[in-house]
Amino acid sequence: MNSATRVLESRVFAAPISKVWALVRKADFAFWTSAVASATVENGAAGEVGSTRKITFKDGAVQRYQIVELSDVAFSVTYELIESTPAVATSAAIHTVRLFKVTHDNSTLVQWESDFSSAGDNTTSVVEDSRLKKKEALADLAKALGK
Template sequence: MDSATRVQESRVFPHPINVVWNHVRPADFKFWTSAVKETQVEGGLPGEVGSQRKVTFKDGTVQRYQIVELSDLAYFITYEMIESNPPIKSSAALHTIKLRKITHDNSTLVEWESDYSSSGNETASVVEDSRLKKKEALQDLAKALGSK
């Protein structure tokens, strides 16, 4: 039986939206220093819908993502995982990072959502792994921005 699952993590950053967007928009995950070893742009130009990212993680995992939607006006990027070595226990993964301006103090809310389609009993482990990685990545983004 296939099932679909959404994982969402969020965090507020005490920085203007354009400052945070400059770290998120390239989709190179350079801010994610605790997990990402390197990122290469393939199959297009940086910031171009349809371009791909080959992300090599420090644990040896290599994943390839394709940018499927990008908006400088609405401050979001959506990318799809198209390959993973080793394979993950999910048949499909679509990720969106959205930024929202908090007008009260000119800070930024970052929301990171992932929708997974998986088969079998692996859904719980995929969800928990995704949740932990998002929390780690958002912590690293805070460090990259000079936040606590």
């Protein structure tokens, strides 16, 4: 049986949106130091719709993402998983990172949302793995911001 699942994690950072966007915009996850070993831009330039990223994780997994939407006005980047070694338990995965300015104190709300389509009984494990990784990545973003 196929199912669709959405995972959303968020965090507020005591930093202006421009500073947070500078780390997130390239979608190279350079801030995610606890999990990412290396990241390279392939088939295009950083910050270019259609370009791809090859992310090598410290656990040995290698994934390629394609930037499908990028907005400097809306402070959002959307990317799609196009290849994974080892294979992941989903048939499709689209991720969006959105930033929102909190006007009260010039902080930034970061929302990281993923939509998955999966087959079989893997939905629960996919959701929990995604949730854990997002929390870890957002904690590393906080460290990169010095917060």
